[in-house]
Amino acid sequence: MQDLIIRNVNLFDGSGSESINGTDVAVKDGKITQVGRALGLDAAEVIDGTGKSLMPGIIDTHTHYDAQITWDPTVTPSSAHGVTTVLIGNCGFTIAPSKPADRELLMKNLTQVEGMSLDVLREGINWDFESFEEYLAMIERQGVAVNVGAFIGHSALRNYVLGDDASKRVATPAEVEAMAHLIRNGMKAGAIGFATSYSPQHNGWGGIPMPSRIADEFEFTELVKAMGEAGKGVFMITKGGIANVAFLEKVAAEAGCPMMIAAILHNSTLPDLALSDLNEIKAARARGIELYGQVACTPITYDFTLAGAYPFEGIQAWNPAMKLQGEELKMLLASNEFRNAVKNEIENPPAGIRRLFNGDWHKIEVLMTTQEQHRKYDQRNVGELAAAEGKHPLDFLLDLGLAENLATEFTAMLLNSDEDEIQKLLVHDAASVALSDAGAHLTFICDAGFGLHLMGHWTRDKGIMTLPQAVHELTAKPARIFRIPKRGLIAEGYFADLLLFDPATVGRSARYKVHDLPGGNSRLHTDPLGVFGVWVNGKKISDGKGQANGDHKAGMVIRDFEHWS
Ligand SMILES: [Zn+2]
Structure with a gap:
């Protein structure tokens, strides 16, 4: 007896190969047990997929749900938009580790750099943790609708170790060692990697630089190497300052780790920059260094x-x-x-x-x-x-x-508004499409539906890639880059993270304002289009009608990532 069978569906398995119509997918105990035609199996729940398409759930590798996840286990709106796994802690803007005395400044910095309201953070964040390990344990205790992979964040580490000096000076060798020690522990606890930012756009409260921006080359290199000691982990950076592609290639070669470089966006006043970054990244890959450029498929207003x-x-x-x-x-x-x-x-x-x-x-x-x-x-x-x-x-x-x-x-x-130019980035060999920034910049961005936008707008309407390619870009490809085991494909033995949809109508609605943040504060929101259901580990988390409205504890904190080789 299976838990769930979706019958007679058009299957996009995530590998990038052509879809196969008339496929049945069976699920038991959170995993996919069989995939094939006319499976003669019984199940507790049977869904007729005739005329619909099924793909693995979307993996959103660039979100900032670190704070929201403590008060909103449904992780809206991403969960309604077919996202079944989110990576948090991007750019190094995490809320753990943090001592009680550092919390006020940490929230104020997030207010500035990620456009989160201070009232919302003060009222919303559940501070039932201090270390990174305790933070992951708290998410597990509370439950979460989607799967979560968490970066260790450089700015939080600096706050933790340097205190009031975090945004003021370079770290001493002893302080660098203290941060490296926290990274080693975090990797043991199940971090997906280590994240930082050198972007001149990333300022904290009152215009101070976010702490990571003032780290010197020594600190930078030592911390990346500390992450890589276990032979796993992806280093994520929003580049800028000393951190250009040539420098990053040098550090990646030394540490041996893959690197995800953000934010590669088209800027019409520096029109060649994004493409030249991607070309440099591609050249590094040809030299055997595993770099990726993170690009966005949405205009950024x-x-x-x-x-x-x-x-x-x-x-x-x-x-x-x-x-x-x-x-x-x-x-x-x-x-x-x-x-x-x-x-x-x-x-x-x-x-x-x-x-x-x-x-x-x-x-x-x-x-x-x-x-x-x-x-x-x-x-x-x-x-x-x-x-x-x-x-x-x-x-x-x-x-x-x-x-x-x-x-x-x-x-x-200012960014990514010229579609002919964005198209060149989206189909580039060195690119990985992500950058929703979901959970951040709540008053002026809502790109949680970036995956549906890639499939609807760019794939169906503009034809820049095939639908199997778009599905691969959002599922198996990020799972491979970030070494996430047994996700991103619809195949026997894989976790049942699934998205049932209609290629003819898939997309996202226009943005509108909702007042659902702690204290009744507002944020921008969009609804999914052409989505019939989203499952995480075999449990339904959303029926595609706007807000997530299913099992709020279906997800897991992913802690076992594969080694690089
Ligand atoms: Zn970010």
């Missing part, structure tokens, strides 16, 4: 107000604005000295620094004004509006925001 203008935070002259609020911030934004410094830096970028915003004012739009006399600006771009009024675009933007008490909503479409 940032909605913001002048009270927290993320797109400008990579500009050093903007830094004073990140330390101020209210009247003090308004005085700064009004001052000519501040404005001139920002204008000057936009026009004369410091050598070697690659920023999110590089003066492309046509990509910044007024989304919504708050006062009647300004409505004429809504949905128009700042470059054009400024030209019409004979102003510098920065002055136009700041004057408008100040006139509306910093409440004007702007939107910036």
Whole structure:
């Protein structure tokens, strides 16, 4: 007697080979027991899959659910979008290990760098842990709807070992050894690897750099090597600063480990950068070094107000604005000295620094004004509006925001908005499609449905790859890169992580606002389209109708990752 049989379905098994219609898939005790035509088996539950397609659940390798997972075991909205395994701790922004005294700063840093509201974090996070091991154990105790693989995070380690100095200075050799020790323990406890960020866009509370950004080469190399001592683990980095592809190749060769390099996004003001990064990564692979470039299949738009203008935070002259609020911030934004410094830096970028915003004012739009006399600006771009009024675009933007008490909503479409260019990245040999950033930037991004978007928009509508290829990209390929055992394929003996869908309608809805965060705070949300069911370890977690609405404890914390070879 089987637990579940899905009969007569069109099967995309994850390997990349053509689908096979008329297939039955049988499940017992969380695993796939048989795959074939007209299996003469009985089951407690039988689902008629006629006219539908079945694939392995999506593995989302770039999420930031570290905090949310402590109050929301359903891991919405990813679980409804066919995601059955999430990797957390990306960019090194973990909440463990953390001493009680460090928690306030840790939450404040997350507020800044990942766009999470401080009220939500204060009210929501269950701090029933201190070490990384205890954090994993807590998730297991609470239960979770999807499978979870967790990185050890560099910034949290620095907070833990360097305390108040974490964002201020390089570590001493003894401190590096203390962090290496925590990494060795974390790997023993079942971490998937070690993650960090050197991105100049990644700032903490009041504009301080996120701690990992100021680590020197010695610290960096020692910590990656500590992760690799056991012959397993993937190193994940959002690059920037000293961490360019050539440097990363050198460290990967020394440590022997695979590396996932984020965030490879097309930036129209630096149009060749993303492709040249991928080409460098490909060249390293040809030399036998296992590097991957993480790319996104979604345009990245940032909605913001002048009270927290993320797109400008990579500009050093903007830094004073990140330390101020209210009247003090308004005085700064009004001052000519501040404005001139920002204008000057936009026009004369410091050598070697690659920023999110590089003066492309046509990509910044007024989304919504708050006062009647300004409505004429809504949905128009700042470059054009400024030209019409004979102003510098920065002055136009700041004057408008100040006139509306910093409440004007702007939107910036700076990254990954040119589809012809994104396409080149998505099909590149060195690329891995991920980067949903699910769980973060909740007020201006919701890309938890990136997998359905790859299958619907890019595959069905634009034809840049075949559906078997897209399914492989989202399932068996990431399982192989991250050495996740027995997932990513529909085959006998594999875990029953399944997604039942319709290729003709699969996709994601437009974004809309919901007020479901702790304290009733809002976030952006999307619904899955063309999804009929999502199973994790054989248990149904969602029926595809919006929010996840099935078994909230179906997932497991994955702790046994394969060795590299
Ligand atoms: Zn990230």
